[in-house]
Amino acid sequence: MVIDYNILITYGGIARRFKKGITIFFENNMPHFFYQILEGSVTVVSTNSEGKDLIQGIYHKGQSFGEPPLLIGRPYITSAVTSTDSVIVRLGKENFLNILNDYPEITLRIMQHLADKLYQKTYTSRLLVSHTPEEKITYFLNNIKATIDKNTEVKIPYTRQQIANFTGLRVETVIRTLKKKKNNGKVKIINHKLFY
Numbered sequence: 001m002v003i004d005y006n007i008l009i010t011y012g013g014i015a016r017r018f019k020k021g022i023t024i025f026f027e028n029n030m031p032h033f034f035y036q037i038l039e040g041s042v043t044v045v046s047t048n049s050e051g052k053d054l055i056q057g058i059y060h061k062g063q064s065f066g067e068p069p070l071l072i073g074r075p076y077i078t079s080a081v082t083s084t085d086s087v088i089v090r091l092g093k094e095n096f097l098n099i100l101n102d103y104p105e106i107t108l109r110i111m112q113h114l115a116d117k118l119y120q121k122t123y124t125s126r127l128l129v130s131h132t133p134e135e136k137i138t139y140f141l142n143n144i145k146a147t148i149d150k151n152t153e154v155k156i157p158y159t160r161q162q163i164a165n166f167t168g169l170r171v172e173t174v175i176r177t178l179k180k181k182k183n184n185g186k187v188k189i190i191n192h193k194l195f196y
Contacts, residue, residue, distance in 0.1 A: 011098060012092060014090055020084050023080065042058070042082055044066070046077060056124075058158075137174065137177050144157075156193075
């Protein structure tokens with residue numbers, strides 16, 4: 001948990017239930033709230049001129065999202081949509097800043113959280129400039145594995161479509177590339193589940 005639930009509520013946070021597929025905020029809107037997930041998950045996406053979504057992140061219970069534009073007072077460059085039925089705490093910007101002033105340890109956690117997001121974005125930018133689909137997928141899988149467990153084979157918790165949306169590839173290309181990687185012994189696919 002980035003910020004303890006009791007602190008959020010004490011400072012005016014309101015928990016609200018959202019059905020799957022509800023947009024929490026839209027690209028180009030001005031931010032006014034800090035969001036933290038109590039249950040469920042949220043996908044943050046940017047959409048290109050052709051209407052194709054590129055996943056910027058998937059956030060789960062205990063994680064927050066959308067802080068950089070809130071902190072710098074700039075419009076969102078992404079939209080946030082619930083991936084599952086979710087419960088999300090929403091806290092006004094002024095109250096969020098009061099928490100950061102009153103709790104230095106929370107400020108440090110937020111800084112670490114934002115640094116991790118920045119690191120992930122930098123890693124993702126390397127992925128997007130890779131030349132081949134295999135390079136893009138390998139970068140993506142290496143990043144996921146590093147966040148779960150570098151030393152053992154891990155189950156990749158994303159669908160082929162989500163991998164396509166993260167990498168900017170077509171889902172058919174992801175399927176074909178993963179099949180090739182499976183035949184070369186670089187990944188395992190067991191009961192349609194991907195292991196790396």
